[in-house]
Amino acid sequence: MSVQYTPVLWNRNKIIYDAVLLIAIALYLYVYIRVAPGFEDVTKPIDGAVLRMRAFGSCAFLMLTMILCIGPLARLDRRFLPLLYNRRHFGVMTAGIAAVHANYVLGWYFNFSPTDRYVALLSSNTSYGQILGFPFEALGIGALLILFVLAATSHDFWLSFLGAPLWKALHMSIYFAYAAVVLHVALGALQGPGDPIITSVVTASVVLVCGLHFATGRMEAARERGEATARASLQEAGWVIAGEVDEIDEDCAKVVTLAEEERVAIFKYDGKLSAITNACAHQNGPLGEGKVLWGCITCPWHGYQYNLADGRAPEPFTEKISTYRLKLIGSTVLLDPKALPPGTHVEPVILGEGA
Amino acid sequence: MSWKQTKDAPFFVGYLNAVPKPLAVFALVFSLCFAGGMGLAALALSSTQNDPGNGGFQWGNRFEQAGLLELRPYPVFRVPGDGENAARTYMVSGQGKNGAFGPAEANAGTPVTLRGVPVNRGELTMIQVGNVEATEDGVGNFTPSEAVPLGRWKLAGEICDGKCYAGAMRPGQGLAHKACADLCITGGIPPVFVSTGPVEGRNFFLMADKDGNLLGDEIRDLLALYIELEGEVERLDDLLVFKADLSTARVLR
Numbered sequence: 001m002s003v004q005y006t007p008v009l010w011n012r013n014k015i016i017y018d019a020v021l022l023i024a025i026a027l028y029l030y031v032y033i034r035v036a037p038g039f040e041d042v043t044k045p046i047d048g049a050v051l052r053m054r055a056f057g058s059c060a061f062l063m064l065t066m067i068l069c070i071g072p073l074a075r076l077d078r079r080f081l082p083l084l085y086n087r088r089h090f091g092v093m094t095a096g097i098a099a100v101h102a103n104y105v106l107g108w109y110f111n112f113s114p115t116d117r118y119v120a121l122l123s124s125n126t127s128y129g130q131i132l133g134f135p136f137e138a139l140g141i142g143a144l145l146i147l148f149v150l151a152a153t154s155h156d157f158w159l160s161f162l163g164a165p166l167w168k169a170l171h172m173s174i175y176f177a178y179a180a181v182v183l184h185v186a187l188g189a190l191q192g193p194g195d196p197i198i199t200s201v202v203t204a205s206v207v208l209v210c211g212l213h214f215a216t217g218r219m220e221a222a223r224e225r226g227e228a229t230a231r232a233s234l235q236e237a238g239w240v241i242a243g244e245v246d247e248i249d250e251d252c253a254k255v256v257t258l259a260e261e262e263r264v265a266i267f268k269y270d271g272k273l274s275a276i277t278n279a280c281a282h283q284n285g286p287l288g289e290g291k292v293l294w295g296c297i298t299c300p301w302h303g304y305q306y307n308l309a310d311g312r313a314p315e316p317f318t319e320k321i322s323t324y325r326l327k328l329i330g331s332t333v334l335l336d337p338k339a340l341p342p343g344t345h346v347e348p349v350i351l352g353e354g355a
Numbered sequence: 356m357s358w359k360q361t362k363d364a365p366f367f368v369g370y371l372n373a374v375p376k377p378l379a380v381f382a383l384v385f386s387l388c389f390a391g392g393m394g395l396a397a398l399a400l401s402s403t404q405n406d407p408g409n410g411g412f413q414w415g416n417r418f419e420q421a422g423l424l425e426l427r428p429y430p431v432f433r434v435p436g437d438g439e440n441a442a443r444t445y446m447v448s449g450q451g452k453n454g455a456f457g458p459a460e461a462n463a464g465t466p467v468t469l470r471g472v473p474v475n476r477g478e479l480t481m482i483q484v485g486n487v488e489a490t491e492d493g494v495g496n497f498t499p500s501e502a503v504p505l506g507r508w509k510l511a512g513e514i515c516d517g518k519c520y521a522g523a524m525r526p527g528q529g530l531a532h533k534a535c536a537d538l539c540i541t542g543g544i545p546p547v548f549v550s551t552g553p554v555e556g557r558n559f560f561l562m563a564d565k566d567g568n569l570l571g572d573e574i575r576d577l578l579a580l581y582i583e584l585e586g587e588v589e590r591l592d593d594l595l596v597f598k599a600d601l602s603t604a605r606v607l608r
Contacts, residue, residue, distance in 0.1 A: 047407075
């Protein structure tokens with residue numbers, strides 16, 4: 001959280017995150033370029049430029065695969081949430097590694113010609129009508145452009161400027177980039193003489209990304225079914241049964257799903273209950289999976305905080321989220337499904353005062 | 356671990372330096388696995404790359420011989436035989452992705468001394484032209500032999516650019532190299548058909564169209580694919596020329 005925009009709001013965890021990432025990248029490139037060629041079974045060495053373009057290209061592919069795995073991993077197991085915290089740096093580094101790969105391609109395959117290298121890149125293979133021989137470079141260019149746009153707009157300034165829904169939609173184009181990269185590899189590198197290792201690595205990467213997203217989707221669907229009671233119990237008075245007080249841990253929340261995938265987080269804290277929307281104003285993080293720290297709801301993704309009674313970020317921050325009215329009958333929590341405007345104060349329900 | 360938050364579960368807040376110990380241990384183990392996995396992936400991917408062949412520039416074996424430059428239809432250099440060696444025909448190219456049409460056209464029919472760098476892969480030698488000078492040394496009465504027809508053949512293989520395939524780039528063939536091959540051939544580098552089966556012991560052929568003329572844009576979609584082609588083959592000293600009938604082209608894979 002910040003009240004002013006700075007290029008990077010560094011903290012110890014971000015520094016450790018970036019350091020681990022840089023070490024992994026450096027190790028990958030060093031082994032690929034310096035160590036592994038000693039184990040190659042080749043008559044003459046592969047050109048250095050080709051070796052480096054393959055090293056950076058494959059590194060970017062694996063990084064992109066990892067980036068896409070972080071989201072579902074964090075949904076399936078909260079211990080992966082620290083990976084999500086600084087994922088934008090992961091993305092920016094991936095765009096940089098991919099750009100180096102592209103630069104080697106331009107400086108090697110499209111160099112040494114009277115034709116300008118950028119013109120040559122777009123004009124030397126135009127067999128768009130065929131699968132084998134398709135200009136797979138175009139797919140790589142498309143993916144790289146998306147990565148550049150996402151890296152350039154990854155800062156919170158753009159999130160605030162574009163608004164969370166548009167920003168989120170824009171950044172979902174990472175999936176188009178990944179699809180383009182997979183096709184780029186499938187129609188290019190994988191069309192060489194049979195190489196089971198690269199084929200296996202690419203296949204395993206795609207299966208991993210798809211499998212994790214599928215598993216997360218199933219988990220979310222099961223969760224929706226488990227919360228169907230709230231939707232099914234809509235009453236004439238306009239209240240829904242949200243559950244029992246005992247279901248909620250102290251300083252934690254129970255998430256209730258209303259119609260049209262709207263989710264509400266009901267927090268129990270200091271002998272009180274308050275309800276707010278489950279979506280963080282920052283990046284739609286699941287607030288109901290966060291905790292109450294220092295009297296504020298704290299988002300599990302990036303630590304954005306909100307007051308429990310009014311959904312406002314503590315001063316000097318300005319974010320606001322919707323609040324909801326609650327009612328307690330015995331030990332049963334009732335929820336008014338009508339969201340109140342963001343920042344509306346709602347008196348917390350005091351436990352022990354139920355009728 | 357359930358998505359549902361509990362009171363006792365460790366909770367990570369990025370901007371707080373104090374990370375709960377279970378999460379810190381998990382992150383440490385994951386970091387080691389991630390970095391180690393990246394290193395192993397690099398080793399596996401890099402050490403198993405395909406052999407690009409033995410082609411390459413022969414920088415320590417500069418070429419300097421007297422002979423005649425001809426267009427057949429791409430520039431070739433005809434060198435007379437002597438008592439020990441038979442006459443030879445070399446494919447030639449310019450620097451980078453440029454052909455050698457300029458010096459070949461300027462010196463057509465004139466004996467010259469050609470200096471350059473051989474790019475060699477097996478029996479395929481492409482000379483990258485450095486300097487061409489008129490000469491009379493030893494080739495004053497040299498009349499290159501006519502092409503010897505070897506009949507009509509159906510060949511399976513790949514159209515490459517002769518310079519990269521010879522070893523100017525390693526690797527210098529395959530679909531990943533298609534755009535480069537296109538750029539080279541467009542620039543005037545002779546196209547070469549690399550066949551899976553030999554003709555008179557050779558599995559590479561300088562290409563021409565079925566009438567013996569330069570190939571045009573019609574080969575662009577066929578470049579770097581595994582194809583089957585029919586055409587007349589003829590021998591020019593030690594170099595085989597494949598006059599490909601592109602209407603017979605069939606993609607095999």
